[in-house]
Amino acid sequence: MDADASPSRRDPNALRWEALRAWVLEAGLARANLFYTCGVLAASMSISGAITWLAGRSVATALAATAVCVLSVAPLTGYVVLKLLYELERSRQTIRQLAITDELTGSFNRRHFREVGEVELLRARRYGTPLALILIDADHFKRVNDTHGHQCGDVLLREISLACRATLRSTDLLARLGGEELAVLLPQTDLAGALAMAERIRQEVARLALAWRDETVEATISLGVAALRPEMTSLDALLHEADVALYDAKRSGRNRVCGARWQTAAAGVAG
Structure with a gap:
């Protein structure tokens, strides 16, 4: 099989997840956590606002409460999850490097x-x-x-x-x-x-x-x-x-x- 053609035959969903993972790793922990928090905040406020509006209640109050909750929890959970992702990636890269390296000379094996x-x-x-x-x-x-x-x-x-x-x-x-x-x-x-x-x-x-x-x-x-x-x-x-x-x-x-x-x-x- 031609090595150059193999990536195009992969599952499109797998390629999208791989692209997302690469973007998160390239962004860095701080930026990735900021984007994660903003994403969770936007999704939570949208859902909360829609439910509150359907229930005929004060949308502004619900959105404010949602924002406070999300901003209290999301940065911490995002930091923990993303930090684990970065540590896992570093371990994966270390293991791969050891697998392809000659221990004595430091050249490839x-x-x-x-x-x-x-x-x-x-x-x-x-x-x-x-x-x-x-x-x-x-x-x-x-x-x-x-x-x-x-x-x-x-x-x-x-x-x-x-x-x-x-x-x-x-x-x-x-x-x-x-x-x-x-x-x-x-x-x-x-x-x-x-x-x-x-x-x-x-x-x-x-x-x-x-x-x-x-x-x-x-x-x-x-x-x-x-x-x-x-x-x-x-x-x-x-x-x-x-x-x-x-x-x-x-x-x-x-x-x-x-x-x-x-x-x-x-x-x-x-x-």
Whole structure:
């Protein structure tokens, strides 16, 4: 199913409630409570005035009494209800963030990467826009763990992830696929642009110097780059080409960027 079309197929009532919830959250607690109080006041006075008028009694007195009651109760109840809504939304956002985040590096996790990646691939294929992928693997990471301990390895991997994020655009997606392997999804980016981005990341990581127990631990990474081709129908195909390019980077000496073999040759791009 096309991800872009799915929202229009949802229940219209659910969409309206979602829009109302979004508006309330965007308005803020104070403004939302004010609108709630005004709404309750208007509805209560309308009903009270209609009943009083039908009963032939003094409408002004009834409306005044209704206003006093509503203004005494509505702000307090509205504040309590809306505060619970805001707290629930914050909890929901926190839970969602934890569900899509890799605990060690603070980057996105593998599951979220695949979900977003499939959507971006469908969008790129539908609109004919470029999409690229970078696979990143820390060089000699086992040696770091064996020499300095796994805690040092964890810190180093976190620093590598931070260096990557500092280089990327806000639209790019960085995720940890497992172990010391990271992936970057680059929407609206062709092969040449992805290779340039990968080189900037490589240089940024190469400048790392982690102070660890009176020693300096340096890091380098190898990067494999691939761009979406028309015949690719899944994220796995794009991952496979980037993985082959990553293997080439490892085999040719590490601390370098390699593009997918036939793509770099066809595009006349160094990689």
